[in-house]
Amino acid sequence: MFREKAFLAGLALLLLYLLVALLASWLAPYDPLEISGSPCESPSPDHLFGTNDFGQDLFSMLLLGSRATLFFGFLGACISTGLGTGLGVFSGFLGGRTDRVISGTLDVLMTIPQLPLLLVLSIYLRPGLYLLCGVMGLLGSLTQARIIRAKVLSLSTENFVYAAKGLGLSDFHIMFRYILPSVFPLTLVKFLFGAQHYMLLGVGLSFLGLGDPEIVDWGQMLHQVYSGGGFALGLWNWFLPPCFAMVGLSFSLSLLGYSLEPWLSPQLRHEKQAFFECD
Template identity: 40%
Template sequence: MEKQKWKRYWNVISSNNLGLLGISLLVIFLLIALLAPLLAPFDPTARVGAPFSKPNGDFLLGTNDIGQDILSELLYGTRVSLLIGILAALISIILGCLVGIVSGYYGGKVDSFLMRLVDLVLVIPFLPLMILLAAFIGPSFWNIILVISLLSWASPARVIRSQVLTLKTKGYVEAARSIGTSIKVILFRHILPGVIPIALSQFVMAASHSILIEASLSFLGLGDPFTKSWGTILYYAQARGAFLTDAWIWWVLPPGLLITTLVIGFAFTGYSLEEILNPRLRKER
């Protein structure tokens, strides 16, 4: 039965061109992140050429203002941007699951309190709060992940709560309650399996948003200055005059395109997962 379910899921994905494209893009970026030391022609922190060298046979994407190879920076930056996006999304989804499950299952005053907290997080202007938290906590790799997680859990919590409200009225859950099954067993054996598919879809979309947020914070100078993400590459390009010369073509354009492509990969994958979870979205084939 389980094998047939996963086979059905794969049939839905394989018949969805956008889903296949999204998964392919994510696999490519994951391979780049894992193989960055082998693919990068130079150490991204080393000065290997003349400043503002144009793309040539030695430096395929030229060099920055201090002579570092931009291609090597981008390859290593894939690791940082992807890792921040995945970790921040994972933490936010875990928080969202905890809040959504507790709120949806217990209801009453617990539900009212947690949902008012969710409303508070969602109603506060996102960009000013994000900048304020990042500036207050300080720029570092883990602080960026913390800021993104604190601002991204509320929306998944609301979606997961809705799923829990539906699941707890199912016959098998009510039967488990009636025979005195412990809450722990009900949550982990009956509620959580029904939440995981929704959480997976929310995780993919949260990773996409996290990568955009990290790039935005880094571009504003609030990222970790000791790590080379795509956002910090854009920040240094803007701060050191890339837009005043032709250097923007090989210093600004490539990281911008990489961010856009990775976000598209996550978005297309998320859409295919939503099609799996919601049969009404599937086209007649």
């Protein structure tokens, strides 16, 4: 019962964020990159969260910033989940030389530290949003592939796989018809937690001043707070709105990941039932 309530709460909160991101252009009263008031205005009916040291409306920046933050997280999660699931399924099910080549390549690539590489790319190459998401997704897919591979190795010894092979079905047919649906619950949960991770990572890069200055996001707002002395002056209207927005978004994804894992996995449901029956 608690997990069902957690799922509904997480889904409702995430849908609210998505709706705000889609309607941000209509909801925002001003262009977030244009000067719409005097510098450092306090919250008022004209500027709900006030303005920053450039005179830009903070409420408009918060609304428009949700787009880049959500896009950063979900695109990175899509790349890492899709690539990692594909590699994991091929490696675990085909085995042999294919498994050795893929696993060896993953072992080498996993030695590359993710955050330092992103910092170097951001400092020296100034890549765009898509390239950063691609690099993050590529590096994140390595761990995803190892997890999916371990799951597929256990599924490969199940009776339904032997029965499918006995019927003469090809390996690709078995992988796409039977293996992929079996690993889908794990893939979905990893996607949600991956989106949460990449959103926070993108905000962190922007906070360090390594994001795209032409794209408004919550990390850029916090960077302006830090560089403009907002933290030292205690200007809560500068930094609390993006902080609470990030906490709420991260919390919604955590609730969904927590609630979906046993709900989508029959094995976990059976283990839970057995645990209560033993009590």
